Structures are given as C-alpha cells and as structure tokens.
Amino acid sequence: MLNRRALVAGLAFGLATGASPFGTFAQEKLPVVASFSVLGDFVRQIGGDRVSVTTLVGPDGDAHVYSPTPADAKAMAAARLVVVNGLHFEGWLPRLVKSSGTKATVAEATKGITPLEADDDHDEKGKGGHAHAHGHDDPHAWQSIANAKIYVANIRDALSAADPVGKASYEANAKAYLAELDKLEGEVKAAIARIPAERRKAITTHDAFGYFVKAYGIAFIAPQGVSTEAEASAKDVARIIRQVKAQKVPAVFLENVTNPRLAEQIARESGAKVGGRLYSDALSAESGPAGTYIRMMKHNISEIEKALTAGPA
Amino acid sequence: MLYDLLIGPFAEFDFMRRALVGVAALSVSGAPIGVFLMLRRMSLTGDAMAHAILPGAALGYLVAGFSLPAMTVGGLAAGFAVALAAGAVARATVLKEDASLAAFYLISLALGVTIVSLRGSAIDLLHVLFGNVLALDDQVLILLAGVATVSLLSLAALYRPLVLECVDPGFLRSVSRSGGVVHLTFLALVVLNLVAGFHALGTLLAVGMMMLPAAAARFWTADITRLLLLAAGFGMVSGYAGLVLSYAAGSSLPAGPSIILAAGAIYIGSLLLGSQDGLARRLLPRVHLQR
Amino acid sequence: MSAIRLTDLTLGYDRHPAVHHLSGEIATGSLTAIVGPNGAGKSTLLKGIAGALAPLSGGVALAKGKRLAYLPQSADLDRSFPIHVYDLVAMGLWNRAGIFGRIGAGAAHKIEHAIAAVGLTGFERRPIGTLSGGQMQRALFARLLLQDADVILLDEPFTAIDARTTADLLELVRRWQGESRTVVAVLHDIETVRQAFPQTLLLAREAVAWGETAAVLTPENLLKARRMVEAFDSHAAPCQRDAA
Numbered sequence: 001m002l003n004r005r006a007l008v009a010g011l012a013f014g015l016a017t018g019a020s021p022f023g024t025f026a027q028e029k030l031p032v033v034a035s036f037s038v039l040g041d042f043v044r045q046i047g048g049d050r051v052s053v054t055t056l057v058g059p060d061g062d063a064h065v066y067s068p069t070p071a072d073a074k075a076m077a078a079a080r081l082v083v084v085n086g087l088h089f090e091g092w093l094p095r096l097v098k099s100s101g102t103k104a105t106v107a108e109a110t111k112g113i114t115p116l117e118a119d120d121d122h123d124e125k126g127k128g129g130h131a132h133a134h135g136h137d138d139p140h141a142w143q144s145i146a147n148a149k150i151y152v153a154n155i156r157d158a159l160s161a162a163d164p165v166g167k168a169s170y171e172a173n174a175k176a177y178l179a180e181l182d183k184l185e186g187e188v189k190a191a192i193a194r195i196p197a198e199r200r201k202a203i204t205t206h207d208a209f210g211y212f213v214k215a216y217g218i219a220f221i222a223p224q225g226v227s228t229e230a231e232a233s234a235k236d237v238a239r240i241i242r243q244v245k246a247q248k249v250p251a252v253f254l255e256n257v258t259n260p261r262l263a264e265q266i267a268r269e270s271g272a273k274v275g276g277r278l279y280s281d282a283l284s285a286e287s288g289p290a291g292t293y294i295r296m297m298k299h300n301i302s303e304i305e306k307a308l309t310a311g312p313a
Numbered sequence: 314m315l316y317d318l319l320i321g322p323f324a325e326f327d328f329m330r331r332a333l334v335g336v337a338a339l340s341v342s343g344a345p346i347g348v349f350l351m352l353r354r355m356s357l358t359g360d361a362m363a364h365a366i367l368p369g370a371a372l373g374y375l376v377a378g379f380s381l382p383a384m385t386v387g388g389l390a391a392g393f394a395v396a397l398a399a400g401a402v403a404r405a406t407v408l409k410e411d412a413s414l415a416a417f418y419l420i421s422l423a424l425g426v427t428i429v430s431l432r433g434s435a436i437d438l439l440h441v442l443f444g445n446v447l448a449l450d451d452q453v454l455i456l457l458a459g460v461a462t463v464s465l466l467s468l469a470a471l472y473r474p475l476v477l478e479c480v481d482p483g484f485l486r487s488v489s490r491s492g493g494v495v496h497l498t499f500l501a502l503v504v505l506n507l508v509a510g511f512h513a514l515g516t517l518l519a520v521g522m523m524m525l526p527a528a529a530a531r532f533w534t535a536d537i538t539r540l541l542l543l544a545a546g547f548g549m550v551s552g553y554a555g556l557v558l559s560y561a562a563g564s565s566l567p568a569g570p571s572i573i574l575a576a577g578a579i580y581i582g583s584l585l586l587g588s589q590d591g592l593a594r595r596l597l598p599r600v601h602l603q604r
Numbered sequence: 605m606s607a608i609r610l611t612d613l614t615l616g617y618d619r620h621p622a623v624h625h626l627s628g629e630i631a632t633g634s635l636t637a638i639v640g641p642n643g644a645g646k647s648t649l650l651k652g653i654a655g656a657l658a659p660l661s662g663g664v665a666l667a668k669g670k671r672l673a674y675l676p677q678s679a680d681l682d683r684s685f686p687i688h689v690y691d692l693v694a695m696g697l698w699n700r701a702g703i704f705g706r707i708g709a710g711a712a713h714k715i716e717h718a719i720a721a722v723g724l725t726g727f728e729r730r731p732i733g734t735l736s737g738g739q740m741q742r743a744l745f746a747r748l749l750l751q752d753a754d755v756i757l758l759d760e761p762f763t764a765i766d767a768r769t770t771a772d773l774l775e776l777v778r779r780w781q782g783e784s785r786t787v788v789a790v791l792h793d794i795e796t797v798r799q800a801f802p803q804t805l806l807l808a809r810e811a812v813a814w815g816e817t818a819a820v821l822t823p824e825n826l827l828k829a830r831r832m833v834e835a836f837d838s839h840a841a842p843c844q845r846d847a848a
Contacts, residue, residue, distance in 0.1 A: 069430070232447060232568065233559045233560075233562070233565040233566045233567050234322070234328075234329060234332070234447060234556055234559035234568045235561070235562065235565060235566070236565055237326075237328060237447050237568075238322065238326055238329070238560060241326065241328070261444060261445060261448035262445055262448040264450065265328050265447065265448040268327075268450070269326065269327045269328055
C-alpha cells in the first residue's frame with residue numbers, strides 16, 4: 001500500500017520535474033533567441049542549463065547593418081522566447097519575426113529604462129541630422145551597468161513567464177549575477193576615480209557610449225554619428241581636431257566594428273594617443289578579451305584607464 | 314576673408330592637405346582612364362568592379378583577419394581576374410564587353426558573399442575595405458602616388474594603340490598583334506586605379522572622379538588630347554571645391570559626397586553650357602557662317 | 605612571281621563554305637578585280653587573304669616579306685571618337701614606325717601629301733564624325749597610301765560614292781599599279797572593272813573564270829555565276845572532295 005502510493009507520488013513528482021521512471025529522457029531546454037551577443041550572454045547567465053540560446057548577431061557583428069539568414073528564421077520559428085534590445089536597435093527584427101511565423105513571445109530588454117536621446121548627450125554638438133537608423137533614442141543602454149541590471153531583471157521575468165517551472169532557478173541565477181554586476185560597477189567607478197579629472201575625455205569613432213558617459217563621467221567625442229553609415233565632413237573633423245588640441249584630450253579609441261582610419265588620422269594630427277580597442281555594440285569571440293558582458297566592461301575600463309593616465313596630453 | 318575660405322583650411326590642417334594631394338593624384342591618373350572608359354562605352358565598369366573585388370577581399374580577410382593590406386591585395390587579385398576574364402571573353406567570343414563583364418562580376422560578387430557567410434560573421438567587409446578621403450596616412454598617399462605614376466607612364470606608352478583600339482580595332486588588328494595585349498593592359502590599369510581608389514577614398518570617390526570629369530570634358534572639346542587634360546583639370550577643381558565646401562558649409566556635408574557633388578555641378582554646367590553640343594548651344598544657335 | 609597563292613582554299617562560316625576549294629595565283633604588280641553575285645564569297649575571300657578569317661581547309665600564302673594593307677567593306681570605325689582627319693590618316697604611318705616607335709620629322713610632310721593626294725586638303729582639323737561617306741572613304745585611302753603596302757586589298761571601295769570621287773580614287777589605284785604594288789579589289793560595277801582592271805576573278809563560291817578581264821566577263825560566264833544558289837543548305841552532307 002505505502003509502496004504503491006510512494007510509487008505514484010514518485011511518478012507524479014518525476015513527471016513534474018521532467019524525470020521519467022522508465023529511464024531518463026533529456027530535460028527539454030527552453031529555446032531562446034537573443035538578438036545580439038550582449039543579450040545572449042545575459043540570457044545564458046540567468047537561464048543557465050535550462051535554456052538553449054541562439055544569438056543572431058554574433059561576436060564582432062554589427063547589429064546596425066545585419067542581414068538575417070534562413071538559419072536565423074529557423075531558430076526564430078523554433079524559439080519560445082525572443083529577447084531583443086528594443087529602442088530601434090534591431091531595425092531588421094520585426095520583419096524577421098513576422099516572416100518566420102514564430103509563436104514566441106518577444107521580450108524587450110530595455111523595458112523600463114529611461115532612454116537617452118541620441119543627440120543631446122554631448123556638449124559640443126551642433127550637427128544637423130545624422131544618417132541615423134534608430135530614430136531619436138540612443139539604444140546602447142547596456143553601457144551603463146545600472147541599466148544592465150534592469151536588463152537582467154527583465155530577462156529574468158521573461159524567462160520565468162515562458163518557463164514557470166524554472167522560476168526559482170532564474171531568480172537565483174539573476175540574484176547572483178546582479179551581485180557580480182554590483183561588484184563590477186564598483187570597479188568601474190574606482191577606475192574612473194583613479195583618472196585625473198581633467199583627463200577624463202576621449203575620442204572614439206562610434207557614438208555608442210552615451211550611457212557610459214552619463215553614468216560614469218567620461219566625455220566621449222565622436223567624429224561620426226551613432227550609426228555606422230554616417231560619413232564625416234571636413235568641418236566635423238576640423239572641429240574635433242581643434243577641440244582635442246584645445247582641451248588636451250589625451251586619447252583616441254578605436255571601436256571594433258567601424259573603420260579605424262579616421263580615428264587614427266585625428267590622433268596623428270592632434271597629438272592624442274591611440275588607445276586600445278573598445279567594445280561597444282558586440283562582444284568579442286569567447287577566446288577574445290570581451291567574451292562576456294562583464295569581461296567586456298572590465299576590458300573597456302582597463303583600456304580607458306590605461307590610455308588616459310599614461311603619457312603626456 | 315577669402316583666404317579663410319580658400320586657403321586657410323589647408324594651411325591649418327594636415328588632413329585637409331593630405332585630402333587635396335590624394336584627390337589630385339586620383340584625378341591625374343583616374344581622369345584619363347575615365348576618358349578612355351567613356352569613349353569605349355565602358356562607363357559602368359567602375360561600379361561593377363566595386364562589387365567584383367569582394368571575394369578577393371573576403372579571402373584576404375579569411376587569411377589575415379582585418380588586415381587592410383591583405384584585403385586590398387586580395388581585392389586587386391579578384392579585380393584583375395574578373396577584368397581580364399571579361400576582356401578575354403569579349404575579344405574571343407560573340408559576347409560583347411558589357412555582357413561579359415556583367416556575367417563575371419555577378420559571379421564574383423556571389424562568390425564573395427558566400428565566402429563571407431561561410432565564416433559566419435555579419436561584418437560589412439566592404440565597408441571596412443573602403444577608405445575615407447579625410448583619413449589618408451603616408452602609406453596610402455604613397456600608394457596613390459605610385460599608382461598615378463604607373464598609370465601615366467603606361468598610358469603614355471600605350472597611347473597610340475589604345476586610341477587605335479578605340480577608333481578602328483579592325484585596322485589595329487590588321488597592322489599589329491598588340492591589340493589583345495593593349496586591351497588587357499588597359500583593363501589592368503582600370504582595376505589598379507579603382508582598387509587603389511577604393512582603398513584610399515571609397516567607392517563613390519574612386520569611380521566618381523574617374524567618370525564625372527571625363528563626361529563633363531566631352532562637352533567642351535572634340536580633340537582626344539584636350540579631353541584628357543580637361544578631364545584631369547576638372548577632377549582637381551572638383552576635389553578642391555568639394556573639400557572647401559565640406560569644410561565651410563553651414564550644415565555638415567560629408568567630404569566624399571561633397572567632392573562628387575562638385576564634380577556633378579561641373580558636369581551639369583558643361584551639359585548646359587558646353588561649346589560641344591551643350592544644351593544652350595542647341596537652344597540658342599548662333600548665326601551660321603558664309604562659307 | 606606570285607604575290608598571293610591560294611591552295612585549295614575553303615573559307616566559310618559554321619562549316620558551310622562561302623569560298624569552296626579555290627586555287628590560283630595573283631601575280632605581283634597585277635590589278636585584279638573580284639566580281640560575282642551576292643553571297644559569292646568575295647568579301648570572305650579578301651578576309652581570308654588578309655588573315656582575318658581562318659580557312660576551313662586549304663591555305664593562303666603571301667610572298668615573303670610583303671606588307672599587306674586591307675580596307676574592309678564597312679570599316680569597324682567609331683565615328684564618334686574625338687579625333688581629326690589628320691590623326692586618322694596619320695595612323696597609316698604607325699605600323700611602320702612600330703606601334704610604340706617615333707614617327708620621323710618627314711612624317712608631317714608625308715601625311716599632308718597623302719591628304720592632298722585624295723583631295724582632302726583643308727580637312728585636316730575636321731572631326732571624323734563630320735565627314736560624308738565619300739570624304740571618309742578618301743581619308744581611309746589616304747591612310748592606305750601612307751601604309752606603303754606591297755599588297756593592297758580593297759573590299760567594295762567605291763560603293764555609295766559619287767562618280768567624281770570614284771574617278772579620283774581609281775587614279776590612285778592605277779598609280780599603285782605603276783609602283784608595282786599588287787591590288788585586289790572586290791567590285792560590283794562591271795563597267796569599272798572592264799575599264800580599269802586587267803585581271804578578273806569571277807567568283808560564285810568556286811572560281812567560274814579567272815584571268816584576263818575580257819575573257820572572263822563573257823555573257824556565258826556571267827550567266828553561270830548567276831545560277832549559284834545563295835543560301836546555305838542546312839541539310840548539306842560533308843564535302844567528299846577532301847577525302848581524295
């Protein structure tokens with residue numbers, strides 16, 4: 001009697017947790033599609049073993065000009081959850097969602113974030129229109145760790161909604177990860193503090209660090225607009241060179257998806273130092289210096305500190 | 314005041330001086346080649362070539378990563394292969410120049426896209442490959458100067474058979490065997506100038522500086538020598554004017570397109586006012602002569 | 605001494621013969637006309653002699669060291685190309701200076717002389733696109749003059765040209781014969797042939813008659829030539845004669 005009840009209870013419990021008394025059938029992972037590498041990393045950190053993540057725009061990829069492949073549509077169709085950045089970062093995504101016919105829920109990681117306007121986070125802007133694909137908001141919200149925490153929270157909630165059984169697991173993972181992000185934030189702020197105040201400025205080719213600038217007090221000046229398509233005018237370049245010379249901006253940074261030559265020319269002519277590669281729109285490959293979000297931020301701040309504290313202005 | 318506008322920017326900024334030198338070098342060698350392309354009805358070759366070099370650049374990227382020299386050399390090789398294959402097919406078979414070039418560049422482009430996709434990365438290779446007129450370092454300037462020199466010397470040496478090949482290829486064939494060699498050498502020069510131009514200045518500038526001044530010059534003279542000189546001259550003026558415009562304009566005018574717009578303005582002006590069949594001459598004819 | 609020797613020559617397109625098993629010789633310094641009905645293979649024969657068309661069988665032999673000049677029926681010329689009459693005529697000198705060589709100081713004089721010989725003095729600076737048919741033909745003749753060739757092939761040189769120009773150019777041709785040059789010309793006008801050309805080949809894919817003009821251009825021969833069928837036979841069997 002007791003045995004039989006135990007057996008039934010065991011069976012029920014087994015079925016509830018996905019284990020079978022007849023041997024194991026593999027626990028089915030939740031198929032998730034993340035639009036680009038930073039989101040992919042977050043989903044993996046929070047989802048752990050319960051999820052199987054496909055990232056569309058991979059390491060070193062450029063989400064601004066990405067062209068989805070048939071393989072992407074397939075992954076999309078098989079997914080139960082799609083995590084996107086939002087703020088018009090992925091212009092190509094709505095069409096892909098539609099054409100793949102997916103029944104997945106689409107979750108915006110930036111829900112609840114106060115977006116920055118792409119135009120007003122630099123002091124010396126006087127430019128007219130950029131050839132801007134995004135609209136008015138700067139989509140690179142993950143550059144501020146405070147925002148990254150909101151991303152994590154949103155993703156945790158989305159995963160829990162898609163897979164209620166794993167809710168506890170997701171919450172635990174998220175809590176642990178948020179703690180790591182706290183630590184990261186502390187490190188970043190400390191690094192910035194170590195840079196003398198008058199040297200906290202740099203030039204970079206891609207205007208994707210708006211949130212970083214606002215959160216941590218470094219000024220980034222860009223010769224081009226936010227998207228990779230905009231072209232520089234002689235006037236802009238002249239202005240930046242004058243500015244670098246006048247304000248004694250110490251360094252120029254190259255970004256991993258756009259053409260570095262312009263930044264090099266500006267550095268050469270203005271006397272600024274060329275800093276290391278900064279990662280903004282995508283992670284590097286696993287084996288590279290910025291394979292996860294945390295490693296990316298650590299790499300960036302380390303390069304920034306190195307370039308801004310070294311050498312003469 | 315005028316100094317500030319016309320000379321000042323170039324005195325003050327190194328990048329402006331370099332841009333001027335770069336565009337001048339491109340005009341000097343590109344414009345004569347553009348004239349011959351135009352006369353041979355091959356004006357769209359430049360655009361086709363911009364796509365045709367992709368597999369070469371892709372292979373260069375596969376081998377050496379984001380190494381600009383590797384990708385440029387690869388692009389050059391692919392460009393030569395396409396141009397020479399198209400030229401040879403046009404000479405030896407019933408297919409004409411335009412069809413054979415179209416066929417080969419499309420194949421080449423598809424190959425290039427496939428190679429890039431195999432690598433699995435969504436990088437816009439061509440975007441990285443193409444340079445910017447405001448970012449000409451010493452290496453690139455030397456490249457442009459070298460290409461200009463080689464082109465001018467070759468054009469000088471090949472001048473007669475090249476002209477003959479355009480005007481009366483049948484006659485050339487009857488008096489000399491050099492027709493094929495000259496034709497293919499000319500195509501090689503085209504590819505060289507285009508790829509160097511892409512590398513240094515981007516597609517728009519490289520092709521635009523080749524074709525627009527040539528087209529404009531055609532409205533002012535019917536003598537081949539003057540055509541060549543005038544085209545080079547128009548090119549240099551466009552470069553200078555475009556740079557000044559991009560520097561001084563109220564709202565931000567990107568440099569490359571400004572130069573091409575300047576060249577375009579010269580073209581439209583020539584179309585309207587040119588002494589050789591310009592529209593104004595047609596609409597307001599002068600009194601005819603006695604004899 | 606023959607300037608040109610044809611040995612069982614067959615020339616054609618897509619395996620159909622346009623010139624069929626032609627043998628014979630053209631003597632140095634002779635003036636030969638080639639006549640025949642439409643599609644008789646006359647232009648094809650000239651192309652074969654000039655080396656522009658490879659034989660289907662048999663061969664063409666040019667006397668050693670002889671320079672050849674060829675004026676095709678409709679020149680492959682781009683009239684819209686921006687050069688002047690002077691430059692067009694000057695091309696005749698290029699193959700002797702070598703394509704890359706220098707043209708000597710006496711060249712300008714020779715060019716002017718050639719232009720005068722064809723009656724185009726005053727046209728030196730005219731773009732070639734503005735010339736009439738007759739003027740263009742004369743310019744091409746001037747270029748031919750400068751080529752100073754030993755063997756000259758002319759394909760229908762006087763078609764669509766006025767009588768005065770024809771007479772002038774015929775004078776030039778006669779002068780060439782006087783200079784011991786060999787001239788072969790395809791012509792349509794039988795009268796011109798009778799007047800000016802001592803030798804004639806009456807061609808209707810095969811040689812109907814070849815020799816002295818008076819003997820060749822008889823009514824019987826002309827009738828025979830006219831009976832040649834113009835179109836290629838799409839059901840033709842392979843030619844048996846080569847098997848011998």
